[in-house]
Amino acid sequence: MQLQLPFFPEHTRYINSTLGLFEKEGYVYYLHNGSPIYCHLKEDRNSYRFIVGNLICNKLCTIFIVIELIKAPKPCIEYVIIHELCHLIHRDHTKAFFELLKTEMPDWERWKKKLEMMI
Numbered sequence: 001m002q003l004q005l006p007f008f009p010e011h012t013r014y015i016n017s018t019l020g021l022f023e024k025e026g027y028v029y030y031l032h033n034g035s036p037i038y039c040h041l042k043e044d045r046n047s048y049r050f051i052v053g054n055l056i057c058n059k060l061c062t063i064f065i066v067i068e069l070i071k072a073p074k075p076c077i078e079y080v081i082i083h084e085l086c087h088l089i090h091r092d093h094t095k096a097f098f099e100l101l102k103t104e105m106p107d108w109e110r111w112k113k114k115l116e117m118m119i
């Protein structure tokens with residue numbers, strides 16, 4: 001069996017050592033270790049949010065989101081960090097997870113909405 005080395009197209013923008021994205025013909029492609037993991041229309045903001053959320057939850061792009069968030073108000077950044085810290089206790093988005101999130105940040109929904117409007 002031959003081991004396949006990660007392959008990234010020339011114009012890939014790297015998020016970290018295993019994750020990159022590139023644009024082609026109006027689409028954004030996401031690669032993890034050289035394999036495509038997501039693709040969406042460049043203008044599709046909902047998909048963008050969904051993917052970024054997924055990458056964070058799968059621990060693939062914490063640094064990327066922090067860079068994106070620097071432009072966001074402080075409570076938005078806090079929301080993302082608290083969200084991630086709650087995942088150390090509850091891995092999934094279960095009822096228990098949201099209960100913990102609400103305990104740590106009662107107005108988290110407000111900042112999540114604000115953040116979504118910015119991205």
Ligand SMILES: [Zn+2]
Nearest residue numbers: 057083087093
């Ligand atoms: Zn999460």
